[in-house]
Amino acid sequence: MGSLRVEPFPAGPGASLLPAALLLAAALLVGEAAAQSSAARTIYCCDVGGQPVCGDILPAACYGRAYRELSPSGIVRRTVPAPLTADEVTRRAELERQRRADEAERQRQQRLDQALLETYRSLDDLDRRRDRELRDVDRTLHELRAREAALLEHQRVLIQDATQTDKSDVAASLERDIRTLDSEIIAQRGVIEAKAKERAAVFERFAEDRRRYLELTAE
Template sequence: MVARCVAALGLMLASLLSTPAVAGGAILCCENAEGRRVCGDVLPQACYGRAYRRVASDGTVIERIAAPMSEAERIAAEREARLRELEEDRRRMQRLQDRALLDTYRSAADIDQREQRAIGEIERDLAKAKAREEQLRQAQERLQEEAKLHPAGAVPADLTQAIRDNQSELAAQETVIDAKLKNIDAVRARYSRDRERFKTLTATPASR
């Protein structure tokens, strides 16, 4: 009886020894510092910090595990990921802008008409500002001529104040005119960009 138990135990041990140490017969392999292949049922010490592979019993590579990144590589990878994220944000924003552009304009001619109307409104305000500037300049000339009728240092206080007020308003009007001119340039630049982008988006494949 004891002999039979010993024999059975021997068969069990033999069966266990014939079973691969890693499930499915996979082992872990890498190239060591000398470039030689090193394998083991668990990751060999020579593979620490290096890329390695999980290899099946038939030699098929099941999985490749990259080596841990260095600090410099990690920073570079994070930077590349951030750049990809920013680029995707830019492309998403461009798609939204393009959609809005196509929803806003019916045609290139529509863009031209809207530009003309926008500039026309500014030019009407600009004409009023220039007319007011001319009135102020003429008033300034009259005030200066009146001041000349008085001896130096004896110009009446109210006349002196009128000259100062006129000069202040004239300076403000000049600022308004400058802002209107810059506004016209900005409008033209904006509609020019819209026009070019609209043509690009609506161009047929053959004409691109």
Template sequence: MLPVHKPTLIAALSLLAGAAAHAQPAAAPSSIYSCTDSRGRNITADRPIADCIDREQRELNSSGTTRRKIEPTYTAREQAERDERARQAQMLASRQTEERRRERALLVRYPSAIAHDRERAEALVQIDAVIKAARQRLGELSDERKKIDDELEFYKGDVSKAPGSVRRKLEDNAQSVAVQNRFIGEQEDEKRRVNARFDEERSRLRQLWAIDAGGAPR
């Protein structure tokens, strides 16, 4: 057997090690980034993609499944606009939720037209009772005024010649009449508001009753 020189053996082993290293495949990247840019191109890379900084990117596992989504990077103005859109959308959703809650409460309170008509009538009866009492008070004040006028006849209708007590009764009577007339006017306005509210409710209830009954709203 021929002797092998030690330097030659070392060189041969180094060559074999280098060949084995070249023969091994390169390690695949642990993550892959994917997106569609502004021109519609599908791009993949082994790092976040600069051309897609303004849009969502996906970080994929080596198996191709999504590991996470990377949100776009916005300017301060874009972020403010985005936040405002989100706020408006949240407000709209809240209003819609509140509207549905009010509609459910309305149906529970007024399951039928009869129930709605009955409550309208009761509300108007209460206002009419208050107006009636005020009108009765006006009648009493009118009687009082006649007595005062009778006293003024002694002074030939000249209020300036009447004693202070008579003048005060006349002033008090006039003020009380003004108060009662103003009060009656306010109650008449309240009747109009009540009727307007019930009319508005009735319009919405017709739709809700139809939907609740399984029909189309009219």
């Protein structure tokens, strides 16, 4: 039985080049991996007393401070602000509350504007409705004031009768009627005052609607 013989790697001009090429490739791969690892590394820096304090991990002196994340070459990758103080948290919450309130008001005004444009076909239509409502209020005011005038006239007659009678029982009865009329006149004047305020409110409402309608249609 024959023995197995291992032939040596053939010698030749290119035989010594192969191991060298493999070594070079390996060296290049190691160098590239090292470069990538270095490029991926992050340095953390903050300023303490005007001096930078840096480390591969965030230094303890940087806790609660603004800090920078840098590449090994010194390029700032990211800046992290310092944590907010209690006053700053309160201020931010207040600003957010105000922002939400402003947005709610903007949406409310938008709905009102849309309703206004849908309510009136034109400026003349708005003016006609205003005049109609004011006429209705004025008619009621006229009736209330006529009623007040009638009460005052009735009271004047009773006072005149009370001054001209000699009978005490008649005078006492007239006095009671006069006091009753006093109460009615006061109540009537209260109703007139309320109706006058209603008229002013109607006028003011239509004036504001007219102003806003002009703004919207001009836009």
